[in-house]
Amino acid sequence: QKVEHYEIASYGTLISYCKLLGEKKAMKILQLTLDEEKNCDTLLTKLATSEINIKAVK
């Protein structure tokens, strides 16, 4: 999940650069990837809080 957070930060930064440079096509592609990373992060949070963290405590 830590890696997902790095990816989210990286893609967010790249999207900001695309906005500044007027690179709309690249921005759309990067936004799709950023959305995938955010979905993955949400899934990992659900896994952790519903199962993995609970088992780890035991």
Ligand SMILES: [Fe+2]
């Ligand atoms: Fe990822």
